[in-house]
Amino acid sequence: MHFTPDHRPPQQPTPLAWHFAFVDRQLLLPEDEGQPLQPGQPTDWPAEAATRHYLGRLQDHDVWTLTLPEVPAGWRRVPLRAAMMQFDAPLLALAGRAAQVLEWDRTHRHCGVCGTPTELQAGERARVCPACGHAAYPRISPAMMALVWRPGELLLARAPHFAPGMYSALAGFVEPGESLEDCVRREVAEEVGVRVKNLRYFGSQSWPFPHSLMVAFTAEWDGGEIVPQPEEIEHAAWYPLDALPGIPPRFSIAGHLIRDWVARLAGEGTP
Structure with missing residues (x-):
């Protein structure tokens, strides 16, 4: 499966999309352990996601990562390391990307220079301070x-x-x-x-x-x-x-x- 990374949500979303959803930094997998993670309808996920980021497109499906305040019905929380051990290479890499983007967003809500709340940048994956201009990119x-x-x-x-x-x-x-x-x-x-x-x-x-x-x-x-x-x-x-x-x-x-x-x-x- 070929993945094309992007930070800009498409004007025409795909009908089905991959969702890497986290609660308390644990990945959500189907409650039925025999059911694999697979693309679903965007409306399957609660609208009150605390954070939501577009990651790109895997084959013919958009890929999103999001954090939720609680586990929705039909899902269970799994530590990321344990979840990744169940994935093949494309999903393993995407689960890691999803977790890192959310961690970057969580840890850069305020400017590291002056403490001002940061804002998401439209043209790139960055959080920028409106007061001093300091930009924070995903950390590697x-x-x-x-x-x-x-x-x-x-x-x-x-x-x-x-x-x-x-x-x-x-x-x-x-x-x-x-x-x-x-x-x-x-x-x-x-x-x-x-x-x-x-x-x-x-x-x-x-x-x-x-x-x-x-x-x-x-x-x-x-x-x-x-x-x-x-x-x-x-x-x-x-x-x-x-x-x-x-x-x-x-x-x-x-x-x-x-x-x-x-x-x-x-x-x-x-x-």
């Missing part, structure tokens, strides 16, 4: 992810907030004035105390928790012993390719990164 925070490897093994770690038994690649936010490559080297050194070389770009994923862009790399171990960073890393270790601990599901880029690199290392030895 770049973060790197690094899967450190050496022949036959991966370095995986778990943070205190991970689900029990879950391990993943290392990750951290990019600091001002830092390149993605510099961030990889710094974060790996800080979190587990090792050096890396031969960085290779793997891919990226929008991650709406709350507004990250995850940029994934693989990195070859270049020396040093694992020393977990206090309070950030609960445990880290080298794991053989055929004896990995629990890893993230494939809906996240971490799940793809680890599985794809295991397959490559197992098939080629040293990439």
